[in-house]
Amino acid sequence: MSSSANISKNQQAVIIGVGEITEKLENGQIGREPMRLIVSACENAMADTGANSEALKAAISAVYVINQMGWSYADLAGLTAENLGISDALCEESPVGGNMPTLYLTDAARQVQSGEQAMVIVAGGEATASLVAAGKLQQRPDWTPPQAGKPRPSKADFFHPEALKYGLNMPIDVYPLYDNAIRAEWGQSFAQAQQESGDIGAGMAAVAAANPNSWLGKPFSSEEISTPSEKNRLVVHPYTKWMIANPVVNQASACIVTTYEKAIALGVAEDKLVYIGSGVGGAEPRDILSRSGYTEAHAMSSVLKKTLEVNGMSEVPELVELYSCFPCVPKLARRALGLSETAVLSVTGGLTFFGAAVNNYMGHAIAAMVHAIRAGKGENGLLYGNGEFVTKHHAVVLYRQPVSKPVANLNLQDDLDANYGDVPEVLSAYSGPSVLETYSLWYSRDGQPERAALICRTPENKRHLAAVNDAATLQALISGEKEVIGASGVASAGDDGLNYWLAV
Structure with a gap:
C-alpha cells in the first residue's frame, strides 16, 4: 500500500455509518x-452506526x-453542524467538483488516523427539484434566507475565450467533444x-432500480436509452436524454469516519x-x-492505475463505481482499468438513473459501496469520481477487512504536468484548409x-474553432453513415467574428 510501515488495527480508519435521503415531491x-x-x-x-447519538455528536x-x-x-x-447540535467542530465546504466526496473521504481517513481529527462527517446534498417546483409554482421557497457565500468560479475561470465565443461553456457542451x-x-x-452507451446505461439503470x-x-x-423517442429526445450529438446526468433531484448523503479504536469504544458493531x-x-x-486531445483523459488513466498500485492491487476490485455523468467517462475509465464490456460499473445506479446531486453523487456512491461491502457482495x-469537464479525477478503495498500511492521499499533479503531451496553439481568426478534430452539435x-461548434487542426497542426452554417455539413455530422472526425474542410472568417467550416 502507501507506506512500508504498518499501523495497528486500533489506528485504522473506518467508516462507521452512512446515511442518505431522497425526497420525491408531490405535484404542487x-x-x-x-x-x-x-x-x-x-x-x-x-443512526446507522448503532451508537448513542449524543456520544457521536460529542x-x-x-x-x-x-x-x-x-x-x-x-x-x-457551520449551519449543518449547528442544526445537528455539534459544537467546536472544524466546518468546511469543499471546492467544486464531482471528485470531492472521495477526496474528502480519503483526507478524513488520513486525519483521523494521524490524530489530527477524532471523528469526521463528510456530507452533501442538493434540492434542485424543489427549486424547479418553486419556479413552476412561481413561489419563493421559505428557506434560510440566501446569503453571500464564498465566490464561485466564473465561466471565464474555466474556459478559453474562443470556447466561450462558440458556446462551449457547460458540461453538456464539452463532454460530446470526447464522445465523438x-x-x-x-x-x-x-x-x-451508441449501443455501448446504451449498454452501460442499462446496466446502471438495473442497479438504480434496486x-x-x-x-x-x-x-x-x-x-430505450440509445434510441431517440418522444420521451428520449436528442439533446447534443450523440446524446439522448437518457444518456445525460439528471441534476433535478432532492438528495443528500453522509458518512462518518473515525478510527477502529474509537468506533469500538462507542459501541459500533x-x-x-x-x-x-x-x-x-x-x-x-x-x-x-x-x-x-480528446481521445484520452491522461489524468483519469494515471489516477486509476496509481490507485490500484498504491493499494497493492494487481486486479480491479470486485466492486466498482465509475463516474457516469456522460457516457465517455465510464467508457474511458473502463478501458483504463481493463474491464470487460460486461462488467458492472456501478453499485449506485449512475448519475442519470440514480440521480445527480451535482457535486455529491459520489457521496451516495460511498454509501452504496459501504452497503455492498457489508452485505458481502x-x-x-473502487470509487472513482470526476469533476468539472473531464478535469478533476480522484479514486479510493474501501475494504471489508483491516488495512495494515497508513492511508495516503496522493496527488499526481506534478508528474502529470511534467509529462503532458503537446498542446496546439489556438488561433482566433483562420481561413484555409483544416481537419476536423472533434465537435459538439446541438x-x-x-x-x-x-x-455546431467544431475544433479543427490546420496543416501546421494549430487549432481553431468554427461554426457551421451549411445544412449539408450539419447533416454529415449526424448521419452516422461515414465518420466525419478526421474529414477535411475549409474554414473562412465570417463578418460576425466567427470562423465557419465547410466539409469538402
Whole structure:
C-alpha cells in the first residue's frame, strides 16, 4: 500500500455509518432546502452506526460539506453542524467538483488516523427539484434566507475565450467533444458507439432500480436509452436524454469516519465497519483548449492505475463505481482499468438513473459501496469520481477487512504536468484548409440539428474553432453513415467574428 510501515488495527480508519435521503415531491409541493436534507442524511448516518447519538455528536471534530450549487449559504457546513447540535467542530465546504466526496473521504481517513481529527462527517446534498417546483409554482421557497457565500468560479475561470465565443461553456457542451472523438479513435461505427452507451446505461439503470434511494426506480433497456423517442429526445450529438446526468433531484448523503479504536469504544458493531484504503487524485488542464486531445483523459488513466498500485492491487476490485455523468467517462475509465464490456460499473445506479446531486453523487456512491461491502457482495470496492469537464479525477478503495498500511492521499499533479503531451496553439481568426478534430452539435426540440461548434487542426497542426452554417455539413455530422472526425474542410472568417467550416 502507501507506506512500508504498518499501523495497528486500533489506528485504522473506518467508516462507521452512512446515511442518505431522497425526497420525491408531490405535484404542487416545494420540498426542503439543501441544508435540511443534509442534516437528515447526517442523522441517518448517526443512526446507522448503532451508537448513542449524543456520544457521536460529542466526538465529531470536523464537519465537511461537499460544495452545494443550488442555494446560497454563507457557511453551509457551520449551519449543518449547528442544526445537528455539534459544537467546536472544524466546518468546511469543499471546492467544486464531482471528485470531492472521495477526496474528502480519503483526507478524513488520513486525519483521523494521524490524530489530527477524532471523528469526521463528510456530507452533501442538493434540492434542485424543489427549486424547479418553486419556479413552476412561481413561489419563493421559505428557506434560510440566501446569503453571500464564498465566490464561485466564473465561466471565464474555466474556459478559453474562443470556447466561450462558440458556446462551449457547460458540461453538456464539452463532454460530446470526447464522445465523438473516442468513437473515431476506437474505430467504432456510430451505431456501435451508441449501443455501448446504451449498454452501460442499462446496466446502471438495473442497479438504480434496486436502490431504494434512487430517483428513477425502474430499469431501462439499452435500446430505450440509445434510441431517440418522444420521451428520449436528442439533446447534443450523440446524446439522448437518457444518456445525460439528471441534476433535478432532492438528495443528500453522509458518512462518518473515525478510527477502529474509537468506533469500538462507542459501541459500533464490528460488522458495521468498512476500512478505508489510500486515494489518488490529479487533473487535466482546466481550459479544454489547452488539452493535447480528446481521445484520452491522461489524468483519469494515471489516477486509476496509481490507485490500484498504491493499494497493492494487481486486479480491479470486485466492486466498482465509475463516474457516469456522460457516457465517455465510464467508457474511458473502463478501458483504463481493463474491464470487460460486461462488467458492472456501478453499485449506485449512475448519475442519470440514480440521480445527480451535482457535486455529491459520489457521496451516495460511498454509501452504496459501504452497503455492498457489508452485505458481502465483494471484499473491496473502487470509487472513482470526476469533476468539472473531464478535469478533476480522484479514486479510493474501501475494504471489508483491516488495512495494515497508513492511508495516503496522493496527488499526481506534478508528474502529470511534467509529462503532458503537446498542446496546439489556438488561433482566433483562420481561413484555409483544416481537419476536423472533434465537435459538439446541438439539436432543436424537434430533433433537428440546430448548430455546431467544431475544433479543427490546420496543416501546421494549430487549432481553431468554427461554426457551421451549411445544412449539408450539419447533416454529415449526424448521419452516422461515414465518420466525419478526421474529414477535411475549409474554414473562412465570417463578418460576425466567427470562423465557419465547410466539409469538402
